[in-house]
Amino acid sequence: MSNIALSLAKAAGWISRALGFGGGTTIPGMILLKLRPRALQEMAQELEEIIIISATNGKTTTARMVSHAAHESEISFVANTSGANLSSGIATALLQRNPDERFGIFEIDEAALPDLIPQIRPTVLVLMNLFRDQLDRYGELETTIQKWKEMIESLPETTKLIINADDPALAYLGSLHQNVEFLGLELTDYGSETIPHAADSLHCQKCDSPLNFKQVTIGHLGHWECQNCGFRRPNPSFTGDKINLKGLNGSEFIAASKKDSLEIQIPLAGIHNVYNALTAYATCSTIDISTTKIQKGLSTISAAFGRNEIINFDGIELMIMLAKNPAGANQNLKTLLLEEGNMHLAILLNDRTADGKDVSWIWDVDYEMILDRISSLTISGDRAYDLALRFHYSGFPATSMHVAPSIQELLEHLKSTIKTDGRAIALPTYTSMLDLRAGLNKIGATHSFWEEK
Numbered sequence: 001m002s003n004i005a006l007s008l009a010k011a012a013g014w015i016s017r018a019l020g021f022g023g024g025t026t027i028p029g030m031i032l033l034k035l036r037p038r039a040l041q042e043m044a045q046e047l048e049e050i051i052i053i054s055a056t057n058g059k060t061t062t063a064r065m066v067s068h069a070a071h072e073s074e075i076s077f078v079a080n081t082s083g084a085n086l087s088s089g090i091a092t093a094l095l096q097r098n099p100d101e102r103f104g105i106f107e108i109d110e111a112a113l114p115d116l117i118p119q120i121r122p123t124v125l126v127l128m129n130l131f132r133d134q135l136d137r138y139g140e141l142e143t144t145i146q147k148w149k150e151m152i153e154s155l156p157e158t159t160k161l162i163i164n165a166d167d168p169a170l171a172y173l174g175s176l177h178q179n180v181e182f183l184g185l186e187l188t189d190y191g192s193e194t195i196p197h198a199a200d201s202l203h204c205q206k207c208d209s210p211l212n213f214k215q216v217t218i219g220h221l222g223h224w225e226c227q228n229c230g231f232r233r234p235n236p237s238f239t240g241d242k243i244n245l246k247g248l249n250g251s252e253f254i255a256a257s258k259k260d261s262l263e264i265q266i267p268l269a270g271i272h273n274v275y276n277a278l279t280a281y282a283t284c285s286t287i288d289i290s291t292t293k294i295q296k297g298l299s300t301i302s303a304a305f306g307r308n309e310i311i312n313f314d315g316i317e318l319m320i321m322l323a324k325n326p327a328g329a330n331q332n333l334k335t336l337l338l339e340e341g342n343m344h345l346a347i348l349l350n351d352r353t354a355d356g357k358d359v360s361w362i363w364d365v366d367y368e369m370i371l372d373r374i375s376s377l378t379i380s381g382d383r384a385y386d387l388a389l390r391f392h393y394s395g396f397p398a399t400s401m402h403v404a405p406s407i408q409e410l411l412e413h414l415k416s417t418i419k420t421d422g423r424a425i426a427l428p429t430y431t432s433m434l435d436l437r438a439g440l441n442k443i444g445a446t447h448s449f450w451e452e453k
Contacts, residue, residue, distance in 0.1 A: 008035065009095055025084040027275040029091030040087060041119040043094035047078075049070035050104040050120060053284060054113045055128030057328045058276045059085070061268070062128065063107040065303045067279035069297030070105065073289045077103035081149040083305070085109045087116055110144055112216050125155070126162045126283050128275070131219055131327040132200050132358070141200050145169050152176050162282050164275070165234045166221040172205035174234070183238035183282045190243060191215035191222060197430050198364035199324040207230045217271055219327040224360050239281035243274055247338040248308075248319060262291045265299050268308050270335035272328070306433040313411065315420035320436065323427040324355065325348075326364040332427055333370050342373050344417060344424040346410060348381040348432035355429045359383050362390045376417045380404040381432045407439035 009032035032039050044050060053063045060083050065077050078097040080089050085107050108116055110130065117125070127148070130365070132141050139199055152161070152173050163174035174180045185191075195202065195213055198219040208220035209228035215223040225232035243253040251274050252265040266277050277298050303309040306322045322330035336343060339412045351359050365391065377400060379387050384403050392398055400416075404410035415423050428436055440446045 004035075007318065008011045008032075014066040016106050025080075025082040025092055026086070027092075028095050029084075029088035029093075032091050032095060033087060040091050040094070040116075040441070041121075043091070043097070043118045044104070045106060046097075047104045049121040049124075049287065050125065051106070051124045051287070052113075052117070052120065052122040053126040053128070053279075053283070054107075054110050056110055056131040056133045056325065058272060059107040060281070060304045060367050061273065061307050062126070062276045062279050062283075065277060065301055066283050067297055068291050068301050069280065069284045070103065072297040075103050075289075076101045078106050079105040080107060083107070085349040086112050086117075090116065090120070095102055101268055102171065110148075116149045117151055117155070119128045121156075122159060123418050124160045124286055126163065126279060127173070127278055128164050129167050129221060130169055130201070130217075131325055132198075132361070133325040142167075145173070145201075145205070148173055150178065154434055160286060162279070162286060164221070164279070165236045166217065166223070166275075167201065168220065168224050168233075169201040169205055170232055172231070173235055175341075180287065181238065181282065182236040182279055183234035184233065184240070185217055185243070185274065185278070186239055186270075187223065188217070188241075188243045188271075191217050196219070196330065196366070198330065198366075201325075204229060204231055218331050223274075238285070239279060240274055240278040243267070245271060245274075245335070245338055247340075248335070252276075253278070257282070257285055257438040259285070260291050262295050264295060265300060268297075268301065268303060269338075270308075272331045273308070305437060306428070306430075310314040311440050313416050313440055313443060313447045315422075316414060316418050317421075317423045318414070318426055318440075319423065320426045320433060321426065322423040322430065322433055323365075324429050326361050329365040329427065333366065336370060336425060337373070342375040343370075344376045344378075344414065344422065345370075345374050346380065346414065346424060346426040346428075347387055348410075348426065348428035348436060349379075349383045349387045350381045350429050350432040350435070351383050352431045354431050359386055362387060365390075368394050369397075369406065374400075376400070376402070378402045378404055378410055378413050378417070380407065380410045381429070381435075407435050410436075411439060411443070 007260040053059050070077050073164050078101040080093040161177050161180040163170050163182050165171050165184040201220045204226035207229040211224045212227050214223040239256050241254045245251050248269045250267040253274050306320050309320045311318050321332045323332050351357050404413050
């Protein structure tokens with residue numbers, strides 16, 4: 001590979017950081033791929049093992065979990081820990097790789113995945129879930145499913161697939177590949193027999209008949225079967241059972257495989273993080289990381305930026321819970337209901353490219369479930385007034401809402417509303433989460449997101 005191309009790309013990253021334009025997590029890779037279109041493929045070939053994790057929700061946290069367990073096992077690896085999950089971000093991570101890093105652990109955007117798989121050629125491909133997200137960018141969910149189908153049909157048999165059996169569409173895709181392991185949650189008290197109105201994959205991928213659900217955990221995930229053609233949830237090789245959700249204090253469950261079982265405790269809240277941890281357990285088991293190292297790696301994990309992350313400022317504990325689509329937002333709200341007492345809530349809504357220009361999805365979020373638990377509601381972001389209108393139609397009194405036009409005013413309002421040693425919950429979309437963290441970074445409360453380890 002051209003040393004000139006490598007030098008220019010690396011210099012671009014340094015300049016980006018030096019001038020305060022960002023963390024240099026994408027620009028180096030972008031320049032490198034312009035100068036050397038095959039650079040991604042060439043750099044990936046230098047790795048012995050490549051794990052790719054993709055999903056609509058949970059890929060950043062799960063990749064972090066796998067990376068943490070790998071670190072406990074003293075595996076030297078390269079990863080896109082900043083969350084830059086398009087081709088430029090992967091190229092940047094590989095560009096900055098140390099020669100002794102022979103493992104790759106990458107999270108990849110679900111829309112970008114089909115184009116990147118032929119270039120990176122993973123040894124393990126982990127597919128967690130597909131939910132409706134950014135309709136203006138991805139199109140309807142069926143579009144992504146069809147592209148993933150074509151991708152899986154072209155995979156070499158040597159590629160190990162790890163699939164969430166609780167997602168009907170993914171279970172179907174997994175049936176198209178011989179080298180596949182499934183994972184899933186056992187029946188749990190935290191499931192429901194009622195399908196939420198915002199659920200997506202409710203029809204059989206084989207015959208298009210309505211699916212029957214014995215249990216629903218998140219959106220359309222759960223125990224399902226088609227009573228028309230007989231297609232049903234595969235029996236998973238990796239299971240999560242005896243789930244105990246401890247509100248915002250974390251979760252615990254029993255993870256089991258054909259070889260072993262272990263109690264997993266994670267300091268991350270919600271059944272969605274149980275799915276993430278089970279996926280990490282299955283992935284780590286597949287690459288022969290010991291159960292002891294998996295257990296230690298997951299129990300000591302810290303939240304990825306903006307995902308159940310706690311940041312303290314001026315005596316206030318602010319928990320940031322990314323909420324970028326109906327499935328994720330609803331799950332966060334259900335998690336909050338496990339807490340006792342009322343809450344100070346801040347919701348931030350942007351409509352930038354990384355969020356999706358179409359914000360109509362907020363009407364599929366069941367904010368009504370928490371209305372009587374809100375002590376104060378602060379709304380902010382580029383589309384704050386759309387969100388205020390949504391709460392108006394939910395019946396929440398306008399006099400109890402405060403619209404903050406800037407992050408600075410949002411933080412000032414929280415300070416004036418909440419007593420010292422109090423807690424606030426922030427539910428931001430992706431770019432508003434970055435805005436919020438940047439505001440907190442400006443007052444010295446946290447670090448830049450690209451400094452994540």
